[in-house]
Amino acid sequence: xxxxxxxxxxxxxxxxxxxxxxxxxxxxxxxxxxxxxxxxxxxxxxxxxxxxxxxxxxxxxxxxxxxxxxxxxxxxxxxxxxxxxxxxxxxxxxxxxxxxxxxxxxxxxxxxxxxxxxxxxxxxxxxxxxxxxxxxxxxxxxxxxxxxxxxxxxxxxxxxxxxxxxxxxxxxxxxxxxxxxxxxxxxxxxxxxxxxxxxxxxxxxxxxxxxxxxxxxxxxxxxxxxxxxxxxxxxxxxxxxxxxxxxxxxxxxxxxxxxxxxxxxxxxxxxxxxxxxxxxxxxxxxxxxxxxxxxxxxxxxxxxxxxxxxxxxxxxxxxxxxxxxxxxxxxxxxxxxxxxxxxxxxxxxxxxxxxxxxxxxxxxxxxxxxx
Amino acid sequence: xxxxxxxxxxxxxxxxxxxxxxxxxxxxxxxxxxxxxxxxxxxxxxxxxxxxxxxxxxxxxxxxxxxxxxxxxxxxxxxxxxxxxxxxxxxxxxxxxxxxxxxxxxxxxxxxxxxxxxxxxxxxxxxxxxxxxxxxxxxxxxxxxxxxxxxxxxxxxxxxxxxxxxxxxxxxxxxxxxxxxxxxxxxxxxxxxxxxxxxxxxxxxxxxxxxxxxxxxxxxxxxxxxxxxxxxxxxxxxxxxxxxxxxxxxxxxxxxxxxxxxxxxxxxxxxxxxxxxxxxxxxxxxxxxxxxxxxxxxxxxxxxxxxxxxxxxxxxxxxxxxxxxxxxxxxxxxxxxxxxxxxxxxxxxxxxxxxxxxxxxxxxxxxxxxxxxxxxxxxxxxxxxxxxxxxxxxxxxxxxxxxxxxxxxxxxxxxxxxxxxxxxxxxxxxxxxxxxxxxxxxxxxxxxxxxxxxxxxxxxxxxxxxxxxxxxxxxxxxxxxxxxxxxxxxxxxxxxxxxxxxxxxxxxxxxxxxxxxxxx
Numbered sequence: 050x051x052x053x054x055x056x057x058x059x060x061x062x063x064x065x066x067x068x069x070x071x072x073x074x075x076x077x078x079x080x081x082x083x084x085x086x087x088x089x090x091x092x093x094x095x096x097x098x099x100x101x102x103x104x105x106x107x108x109x110x111x112x113x114x115x116x117x118x119x120x121x122x123x124x125x126x127x128x129x130x131x132x133x134x135x136x137x138x139x140x141x142x143x144x145x146x147x148x149x150x151x152x153x154x155x156x157x158x159x160x161x162x163x164x165x166x167x168x169x170x171x172x173x174x175x176x177x178x179x180x181x182x183x184x185x186x187x188x189x190x191x192x193x194x195x196x197x198x199x200x201x202x203x204x205x206x207x208x209x210x211x212x213x214x215x216x217x218x219x220x221x222x223x224x225x226x227x228x229x230x231x232x233x234x235x236x237x238x239x240x241x242x243x244x245x246x247x248x249x250x251x252x253x254x255x256x257x258x259x260x261x262x263x264x265x266x267x268x269x270x271x272x273x274x275x276x277x278x279x280x281x282x283x284x285x286x287x288x289x290x291x292x293x294x295x296x297x298x299x300x301x302x303x304x305x306x307x308x309x310x311x312x313x314x315x316x317x318x319x320x321x322x323x324x325x326x327x328x329x330x331x332x333x334x335x336x337x338x339x340x341x342x343x344x345x346x347x348x349x350x351x352x353x354x355x356x357x358x359x360x361x362x363x364x365x366x367x368x369x370x371x372x373x374x375x376x377x378x379x380x381x382x383x384x385x386x387x388x389x390x391x392x393x394x395x396x397x398x399x400x401x402x403x404x405x406x407x408x409x410x411x412x413x414x415x416x417x418x419x420x
Numbered sequence: 421x422x423x424x425x426x427x428x429x430x431x432x433x434x435x436x437x438x439x440x441x442x443x444x445x446x447x448x449x450x451x452x453x454x455x456x457x458x459x460x461x462x463x464x465x466x467x468x469x470x471x472x473x474x475x476x477x478x479x480x481x482x483x484x485x486x487x488x489x490x491x492x493x494x495x496x497x498x499x500x501x502x503x504x505x506x507x508x509x510x511x512x513x514x515x516x517x518x519x520x521x522x523x524x525x526x527x528x529x530x531x532x533x534x535x536x537x538x539x540x541x542x543x544x545x546x547x548x549x550x551x552x553x554x555x556x557x558x559x560x561x562x563x564x565x566x567x568x569x570x571x572x573x574x575x576x577x578x579x580x581x582x583x584x585x586x587x588x589x590x591x592x593x594x595x596x597x598x599x600x601x602x603x604x605x606x607x608x609x610x611x612x613x614x615x616x617x618x619x620x621x622x623x624x625x626x627x628x629x630x631x632x633x634x635x636x637x638x639x640x641x642x643x644x645x646x647x648x649x650x651x652x653x654x655x656x657x658x659x660x661x662x663x664x665x666x667x668x669x670x671x672x673x674x675x676x677x678x679x680x681x682x683x684x685x686x687x688x689x690x691x692x693x694x695x696x697x698x699x700x701x702x703x704x705x706x707x708x709x710x711x712x713x714x715x716x717x718x719x720x721x722x723x724x725x726x727x728x729x730x731x732x733x734x735x736x737x738x739x740x741x742x743x744x745x746x747x748x749x750x751x752x753x754x755x756x757x758x759x760x761x762x763x764x765x766x767x768x769x770x771x772x773x774x775x776x777x778x779x780x781x782x783x784x785x786x787x788x789x790x791x792x793x794x795x796x797x798x799x800x801x802x803x804x805x806x807x808x809x810x811x812x813x814x815x816x817x818x819x820x821x822x823x824x825x826x827x828x829x830x831x832x833x834x835x836x837x838x839x840x841x842x843x844x845x846x847x848x849x850x851x852x853x854x855x856x857x858x859x860x861x862x863x864x865x866x867x868x869x870x871x872x873x874x875x876x877x878x879x880x881x882x883x884x885x886x887x888x889x890x891x892x893x894x895x896x897x898x899x900x901x902x903x904x905x906x907x908x909x910x911x912x913x914x915x916x917x918x919x920x921x922x923x924x925x926x927x928x929x930x931x932x933x934x935x936x937x938x939x940x
Contacts, residue, residue: 278807281789281796288784294737295771295779296794297762408446 063407065350069396071403072348073362076391083387089379101372102365108372110240110254116357116364117256117321118143118335120263122342123360124270125314127351129195131274132307133287138184138199139315140339141206142177146316148210149176150323151218151228151330158235165235169324170262170317177316178309180206185308189301195308203339214332227331237325257325259317266314267353273310283307315339344393363389433496435460435623436481436512436592441490443476450476451487452647458592458640463614463624465634465655468644469667469868471838474627475596477644481625482514482594483507494592513590515581517597523570527563528552531584548587555586559616560609574722575606582613592623599633603722604896604929611637629869631660632897643667668870678880681904684713687748687888688734688769688857694742695726695733703729705912706743711857711888716879718891718903719914720928726912727892728774731861734890735771736764748856765794770855772846774862774892776839780846783835787825788816790834791849819848824874840871847875857888864898876902896928910934 081091102112122139129136136142149172157165184198214226240256274280285293286303294300322334341363348362349355370385395402436458443451450473458464468474479485481492483501492499494510501507504514521530528548536544552565561579569577578598585593595614599607614624614637626638634641635655643651643666651666664672688711695704703726711717721727732738734745736759745753747767752758758767765771771794773779781790792801792812801812816830823844825837834842843863850858860879864872879902883889893899899906906918908931916931 272806276806276809278796278802281807284785285782285793285796288782289778291779292782292793295735295761295773296796297760297765 064404065352065355068404068407069348069350069355069359071407072395072399073392075399075402076388076395079391079395080388084380084384087379087384089377094373094377094380097373097376098365098369100369102369105252106250107252107254108368110252110256111368112361112364113240113260114254114256114321114326114364115367116360117260117263117325118318118338119341119345119360119363120267120357121314121317121321122338123345123349123356124266124353125311125339126342126346127349127356128270128274128283128307128314129311130346130351131280131287132283132304133290134188134304134308134311135196136181136199136308136311136315137196137343138181138202138206138339139311139342140335140337141199141203142180142312142315143318143335143339144203144206144210145180146173146177146312147319147323147330147334148213149173149316150319154231154235154324155218155228155330158232160234162234162236166237169235169320173316173319174313175316177319178313181308181312181315182305185305188308189304207333211332214330218330220329225331228329230329231324235324236328237320239325255326257321259321259325262317262320264357266317267357270314271353279306315342341389344389344396348392348396362392366392433493434458435495436625437493437496438477438481439491439493441477441480441487441492443473443480443485443487445476450647451480454490454644454647454649456642456649456652458623458625460623461618461621462639463618463626463637465638465641466625466627466644467629467631467634467641467663467667469870470629470840470866471868472644472667473647474644476647478514478594478596478625478627481507482512508585508588508590511589511591513585513588513593515578515585515593515595515598517600519577519581521569521577521580524568526566526568527572527580527583528565530569530580531565531587535588551587552583555583558620559586560613561586573606574601574724575603575609578602578610579613586622590622592625593617594625594627596627597629598626599628599630600894601723603932604925605933607633631663634663635660645669664869668868670870672869672873676876676880676901678902679884681715681883683715683904684886685748686710686712688890689746689749690734690743691746692743693730693733693740693745695729695738696741697729702741703912704733707909707912707914708743709907709914709917711890713856713886713888714883715904716883716889716891716902718893718899718906719909720896720899720906720932721892721894721909722932723894725909727909728861730909731771731774731859731890731892734764735769735773735859736761761794762797765853768854768856770850770853770858772843772850772858772860772863774865776842776846781834781842783833785834786831787820787834787837787845788813788830791816791819791830791845793849795849795853816845819845819852823848823878838868839866840868843867843875844871847878851878851882855887857890858882859890859892861892862894863891864893864895896925896932900924900928908932 084091084094101108103109122143125139126136150169153169153172154165157168180202184195184202187193187198188195218228219226220229237257237259241251241253243258244251274284282293282298282303285296285298286300290300318335318338323330327334345356345359345363348359366385366389373380374382374385434457438454438456441451441454454477466474466477476485480487483504483506486502492501494512499510522533528545531552532544532548538544549565556562561583563576563579563583569580572580582593598610602610617624628634638655641653641655641658641663642649643663645667691708692706693704694702694706697703707730709717719727729738733740740753744751757763777783782793796807801807813830817828820828820830825841825844837845847863863875867875879889891899891902900920900923903920906920906923906928907914908916908928910932911934915934918927
């Protein structure tokens with residue numbers, strides 16, 4: 050039907066590159082107006098933001114450290130999207146993934162790093178996947194809507210973790226609800242350590258080995274989704290359930306598989322935060338990364354390359370944003386959150402604001418336009 | 421509004437005129453400089469292959485699309501429609517192929533919907549009831565105005581759609597493929613209504629791909645090909661063959677060439693089969709038939725009489741609720757390992773589904789990916805864990821060459837292909853995997869004439885290669901010309917079997933309406 054194509058019809062380079070850039074520019078413009086209304090200089094703020102995020106190796110390290118989380122959660126949301134599911138529960142899955150990493154590192158942290166690392170990856174994946182499995186099973190077999198259940202599971206995860214940390218896992222003899230520190234053999238090496246070892250000087254930052262794992266996950270994601278028969282099934286189900294059933298894809302099983310992969314990817318946030326930076330399990334270490342992942346997946350068009358770029362953008366906003374609020378008191382931390390909000394709004398809700406016009410603009414004009 | 425226009429001018433200018441209509445959707449140039457004159461009080465046919473731009477042109481005429489350039493004149497006045505409401509105000513009413521009715525509402529409530537003109541609904545209803553009774557008498561549009569739409573037959577629902585347009589003051593009615601869902605008898609009734617409308621000075625634009633209807637009922641025909649008007653002819657001076665040639669741009673064979681069937685052993689044996697739909701309603705109520713090697717068994721019937729559920733059940737997509745199913749003599753009714761879409765495919769059952777957009781393809785997939793749907797787990801396409809896209813593409817390109825799919829680009833998104841080419845991709849896929857029995861649902865729905873000819877030839881060739889084919893189609897012509905045996909389905913049961921010699925439009929048509937042949 051030609052009627053339904055009114056909003057689409059854009060060549061891939063437009064919808065994958067020009068449109069996101071335009072959306073971003075629009076979000077920055079709105080933010081600039083807001084900053085100007087607050088009596089600050091938007092251009093100076095932008096300069097500070099860029100310098101704060103990319104100015105030196107330390108800044109880049111921080112930006113990439115934040116981006117690591119967003120790559121994991123972005124991939125998590127994206128794989129669910131490919132199956133036609135909206136996983137809002139990456140936050141809770143990441144949080145429970147932390148429980149897995151925490152238990153493992155507390156219990157087996159004394160083992161050599163080379164053993165702890167793969168076990169921790171498995172633990173993060175298993176706990177995150179397990180937490181996603183329950184809503185997936187309920188969706189696949191009982192028809193409970195995954196959006197509702199994954200939201201609820203975020204709250205349950207939060208309550209469970211608070212209970213465990215306050216009552217069970219807390220280090221004896223202290224007030225703050227967190228576990229004891231892991232043995233150093235269960236710490237992921239920092240980027241400045243690794244790079245220093247091979248003779249490259251890199252500023253001190255929380256960036257750690259988990260970033261490499263995030264990139265490996267991106268490649269694995271790309272292979273799985275577009276180059277295996279399992280990814281084929283996931284995409285077939287996500288685009289057209291009837292066609293998938295016709296093609297012999299079992300919807301229930303495919304939903305469960307996609308969601309457990311999603312949960313596992315989300316669980317990897319714990320590698321970065323718990324094993325890489327905090328070296329102990331503590332409350333709310335996910336810091337909203339699961340929700341930012343939704344925006345990252347949307348903006349990244351559910352493709353690993355897009356997700357990495359979007360994750361770096363949001364990482365830069367986190368890192369550069371704190372720099373801005375430090376230097377320009379008028380721009381509080383909340384203001385930075387508002388700018389992120391604009392970007393999400395422009396990329397998500399106003400997706401079609403420019404699309405239609407851009408498509409019209411790119412259309413070849415009739416040679417002899419009449420009056 | 422007619423009163424304001426001096427009668428002399430109004431009658432001299434055509435009811436509807438389009439000049440130089442041009443419309444693009446992205447890279448698709450749907451309408452190129454189309455000009456069209458529809459005289460008042462005539463029935464004007466617009467024909468063209470699928471994807472020729474008929475739907476776009478119609479969308480522009482009733483205000484759904486806005487043209488990039490060109491103008492529309494109604495009664496000689498230039499009009500700019502921003503919405504279907506604007507078009508309706510100018511007197512253009514649209515009767516859609518898929519009805520836009522609220523099922524739990526009564527006829528009169530549906531007619532008034534969106535045209536309520538009093539604060540309390542009762543006033544509008546009273547006025548509408550009187551008006552509807554008059555319209556019904558004038559145009560053979562008899563419908564019980566207090567009946568609930570859900571209880572009406574498809575033909576009656578269509579009449580409600582026409583009444584809706586007339587009630588809103590339409591002087592020009594556009595009908596989009598109006599007979600697709602009707603029995604031949606219901607279609608005849610519709611044509612009587614259209615002639616009555618014409619006699620009263622209304623203007624009718626009929627969009628169709630059925631040449632016979634065009635010849636039966638229209639006064640003038642405009643032929644559209646690749647977005648352009650290629651001919652405008654007086655119906656009386658033309659023939660089916662010449663219209664087909666104009667539509668396709670070359671000579672086409674309207675009849676299927678085939679030798680008598682040489683039926684072999686029974687492959688598929690269905691006895692007392694019962695199937696429920698997703699809502700739990702029994703739609704197939706005990707049917708029995710066999711499909712042998714080397715024959716085409718056609719199931720005729722108006723859409724919605726259980727054919728879809730039957731096909732899906734046979735294909736393993738839908739469970740059966742009773743009866744037995746035998747494959748090459750083996751009872752597979754309760755074999756859970758076999759009775760899935762995948763299991764039936766492995767047995768050697770191919771399936772061209774009725775609705776290719778909904779089921780046969782994934783529109784967003786590359787053509788090469790759609791071309792392996794259902795066979796994506798097969799060994800030739802997979803190297804260990806990797807789905808080998810090079811092999812998949814090469815295979816698809818080979819099929820595209822063999823089936824003349826255009827454009828022959830395996831990497832193009834499936835939705836970028838026209839209906840006929842999409843269907844060729846499906847037929848190539850299902851025939852290419854060499855099934856023993858092929859289930860075929862509506863193989864040529866929304867498919868252009870050139871592709872119909874091609875697909876029919878392929879089906880006959882498959883039959884001649886000793887395969888069994890079960891054909892379900894609402895196109896009676898197709899059933900009559902392809903089948904070696906004809907079964908007629910009505911309300912979930914097979915009401916009769918005919919040989920091609922006995923079957924004609926009338927005998928099958930009556931059976932399709934549930935009247936057994938003895939009564940006729």
